[in-house]
Amino acid sequence: MTQPQDTVVADALTQLHQGTTFLAEGRLEQAAEALVTAEAVFRRAGDTEHAADSRAALAEVQRRNGAVDQAGGSYERAITLYKEANLPAREASATLQLGHIERQRGQLDKAWERYFLALRLFEKAANAAGQASAALALGHTERQRGRLEQAAQYYTRARDLYAQVKDVYGEADAARGLADMLAGRARYDEAAEAYEQALLLYRAARDRFGEVDTLNSQGRLAIERVRLDEAGTLFGDAIALSAPLEYDHGATDGILGLAEIALHRGQLDQALANGMQAEAGYKTLGSGLGEAEANRVLGAVQLRRGNYTEASNVFDRASRALRTLHASIPYAYALLGSAEAHRRHATPRKAEDLFAEARTVGADVEQPAIEAAGMLGLGQIARARGQGEAAAQLLESAAQRLELHQRPAGAALALVERARLALTRGQFDEATALALRARTLASEAERQTGEPGPAATVAALEIVCALALGQLDAARVKALEAVQLAEVESDVLPLIEATLGLAEVELRSDNLDAAVMAFNHVKHLPQASEAAQAQALVTAGLGRALLRRGLWDEAAITLQEVVGRFKAADDVAALAGAHLYTGEARRRLGEIEVARRAFAEAQRLFTASDNLLGQAEAIQGEARLLLDVPELEAAMGRYHEALTVYERAGDALRDAATRTSFFDSHASAYADAIYTAARENDAANALALAQRYTGRADAPGRAAASQHLREYEQALPMRGPNLTKEEIERNKAIARNLSDARKALAK
Numbered sequence: 001m002t003q004p005q006d007t008v009v010a011d012a013l014t015q016l017h018q019g020t021t022f023l024a025e026g027r028l029e030q031a032a033e034a035l036v037t038a039e040a041v042f043r044r045a046g047d048t049e050h051a052a053d054s055r056a057a058l059a060e061v062q063r064r065n066g067a068v069d070q071a072g073g074s075y076e077r078a079i080t081l082y083k084e085a086n087l088p089a090r091e092a093s094a095t096l097q098l099g100h101i102e103r104q105r106g107q108l109d110k111a112w113e114r115y116f117l118a119l120r121l122f123e124k125a126a127n128a129a130g131q132a133s134a135a136l137a138l139g140h141t142e143r144q145r146g147r148l149e150q151a152a153q154y155y156t157r158a159r160d161l162y163a164q165v166k167d168v169y170g171e172a173d174a175a176r177g178l179a180d181m182l183a184g185r186a187r188y189d190e191a192a193e194a195y196e197q198a199l200l201l202y203r204a205a206r207d208r209f210g211e212v213d214t215l216n217s218q219g220r221l222a223i224e225r226v227r228l229d230e231a232g233t234l235f236g237d238a239i240a241l242s243a244p245l246e247y248d249h250g251a252t253d254g255i256l257g258l259a260e261i262a263l264h265r266g267q268l269d270q271a272l273a274n275g276m277q278a279e280a281g282y283k284t285l286g287s288g289l290g291e292a293e294a295n296r297v298l299g300a301v302q303l304r305r306g307n308y309t310e311a312s313n314v315f316d317r318a319s320r321a322l323r324t325l326h327a328s329i330p331y332a333y334a335l336l337g338s339a340e341a342h343r344r345h346a347t348p349r350k351a352e353d354l355f356a357e358a359r360t361v362g363a364d365v366e367q368p369a370i371e372a373a374g375m376l377g378l379g380q381i382a383r384a385r386g387q388g389e390a391a392a393q394l395l396e397s398a399a400q401r402l403e404l405h406q407r408p409a410g411a412a413l414a415l416v417e418r419a420r421l422a423l424t425r426g427q428f429d430e431a432t433a434l435a436l437r438a439r440t441l442a443s444e445a446e447r448q449t450g451e452p453g454p455a456a457t458v459a460a461l462e463i464v465c466a467l468a469l470g471q472l473d474a475a476r477v478k479a480l481e482a483v484q485l486a487e488v489e490s491d492v493l494p495l496i497e498a499t500l501g502l503a504e505v506e507l508r509s510d511n512l513d514a515a516v517m518a519f520n521h522v523k524h525l526p527q528a529s530e531a532a533q534a535q536a537l538v539t540a541g542l543g544r545a546l547l548r549r550g551l552w553d554e555a556a557i558t559l560q561e562v563v564g565r566f567k568a569a570d571d572v573a574a575l576a577g578a579h580l581y582t583g584e585a586r587r588r589l590g591e592i593e594v595a596r597r598a599f600a601e602a603q604r605l606f607t608a609s610d611n612l613l614g615q616a617e618a619i620q621g622e623a624r625l626l627l628d629v630p631e632l633e634a635a636m637g638r639y640h641e642a643l644t645v646y647e648r649a650g651d652a653l654r655d656a657a658t659r660t661s662f663f664d665s666h667a668s669a670y671a672d673a674i675y676t677a678a679r680e681n682d683a684a685n686a687l688a689l690a691q692r693y694t695g696r697a698d699a700p701g702r703a704a705a706s707q708h709l710r711e712y713e714q715a716l717p718m719r720g721p722n723l724t725k726e727e728i729e730r731n732k733a734i735a736r737n738l739s740d741a742r743k744a745l746a747k
């Protein structure tokens with residue numbers, strides 16, 4: 001016997017009610033059975049409204065069961081039915097839920113479209129609460145897409161709408177979302193105000209979970225503002241409040257925050273312990289985002305410890321997860337960390353790709369500091385490759401942006417790189433000014449954070465400046481200072497750079513035992529094992545020490561060994577230097593053609609990279625070779641070229657004392673040129689060269705040049721059975737030329 005239609009519909013309504021009840025109780029299998037039955041009856045009865053309600057509830061059952069694709073299809077069917085029934089408010093609710101499904105799938109553009117349509121439908125239905133929910137969802141989506149300005153606008157709208165309908169929970173969520181956006185755009189004061197508003201709302205609503213989340217957000221803001229003590233208190237409060245709530249996620253967020261504080265303070269062991277604890281906690285909770293963030297912090301710890309392979313592996317693991325989760329800003333930070341690990345590990349091509357991607361992502365998500373950090377990395381690589389113009393543009397822009405956005409440590413590093421580039425080009429006054437500004441910014445960074453650095457890196461730059469200007473005593477003072485500063489910094493790279501600087505000072509001072517000791521100290525630093533470029537520089541330095549000791553064969557073999565390593569690292573200056581000193585070793589061994597090719601390659605590389613002093617040294621090397629052959633006229637021409645380069649750089653120095661110090665350091669170059677002119681029996685040229693130097697150098701330089709000439713003069717044979725009369729007369733003429741030049745130097 002067939003039941004009356006009213007009875008059938010009534011039974012279906014009962015099934016719908018039971019289904020929604022089962023859903024609320026988490027009895028998903030019974031809920032699905034009741035809802036499917038109810039929908040079928042409503043469809044046969046032509047009751048579109050209740051059929052849509054049944055399908056929408058079934059979609060939620062499917063979502064909770066993890067059947068995301070089925071849930072999406074069910075919401076789409078419910079939306080069609082609500083549209084047929086002309087129920088815009090319910091159509092909007094189903095559309096909003098479908099947006100959540102799309103966001104869960106990672107389809108952010110589709111999610112945005114659903115949320116935007118839901119907002120318009122809620123507006124049509126004059127449903128303020130629905131509009132608030134849609135605006136909040138749009139804020140979350142724009143945030144994931146990295147469009148912070150738009151996200152902030154939607155969060156503001158959601159907050160105002162929630163306040164209008166007196167939904168304190170929603171208002172608090174929107175206020176916290178708005179604060180996150182303001183913090184992401186470095187509008188820290190406004191962000192702090194919004195977080196405080198959210199915290200008050202959560203407390204008014206007795207929402208302890210929201211309170212914990214807000215405390216953690218305030219802690220992260222305090223880190224951004226470099227208020228580390230305040231951040232520690234906030235994270236501690238969040239952890240303490242999470243315990244009685246058994247809110248493990250909130251506690252783990254707080255622990256990760258403490259890891260970041262320890263990292264900022266250079267307490268690497270503590271940062272590692274907290275980071276690993278957070279990683280384990282997130283893994284237990286099944287939080288992919290949290291685990292990725294913990295890996296990003298752990299990568300930073302390994303980077304500063306000098307474990308570059310491990311650092312890049314951890315950063316890469318973090319970046320893969322963050323990219324999948326569309327967490328654009330932390331993804332960009334993970335890219336920067338991985339890029340820096342590869343740069344330090346002397347794999348510049350991979351580093352370049354990662355820095356470029358980080359720069360692009362930073363621009364896309366409106367994070368100028370991230371974009372600038374990517375530019376800094378690219379500038380460092382370009383400078384090492386000898387791409388001066390590209391490096392200059394990148395580094396100048398990076399320095400300006402980092403300083404503008406209150407990143408003094410990063411700005412100092414960018415200025416250090418700019419100064420190194422200026423030194424390469426022989427622009428010594430500019431390099432000195434940049435070094436001074438970098439030191440000021442490094443001090444400012446230390447005042448802000450309480451963490452030393454990057455003062456040691458600046459001091460290492462000042463070593464190079466002093467050496468370029470011939471100021472050996474000042475360079476030694478800077479080297480000792482750099483080592484002391486680096487020893488208290490929690491980053492192995494500055495210690496390596498400072499010790500290499502000290503070794504270079506000792507080598508230039510002919511303190512060969514001390515130089516070898518310093519080079520070997522770097523070589524045996526346990527943290528330096530993965531610093532491939534540093535190890536190559538150590539080998540090259542030891543090769544140069546062998547050269548100074550007159551061990552030509554050993555020097556040539558050692559220096560040749562590093563050519564391939566410098567080439568792989570794209571370090572043009574180091575590669576050119578290796579060719580230069582290899583050429584000198586081969587010259588001493590009498591291997592003229594091999595030496596000639598080495599000097600030519602060194603000059604080519606130095607010229608291509610606009611390395612002014614390097615060019616002069618390579619030209620000098622070739623001139624010495626031509627003097628040995630002898631090809632005196634050609635040698636004289638090359639010496640004139642080298643001296644012209646030195647004078648181009650030295651004459652541009654504004655400070656008279658610095659200028660004379662620079663020329664004092666090049667006494668041997670002038671002495672060699674004078675000796676060549678004397679051997680050509682060109683007394684006028686020899687005298688002119690002596691006067692040319694006298695007008696530029698101070699007493700120590702003139703005395704050094706005079707001593708070189710005296711040694712040349714004393715080495716001239718004046719008697720012996722194997723000498724012809726013509727040879728004796730020629731040597732006497734050379735000696736007179738040298739003596740006259742020495743007299744000119746004494747004036």
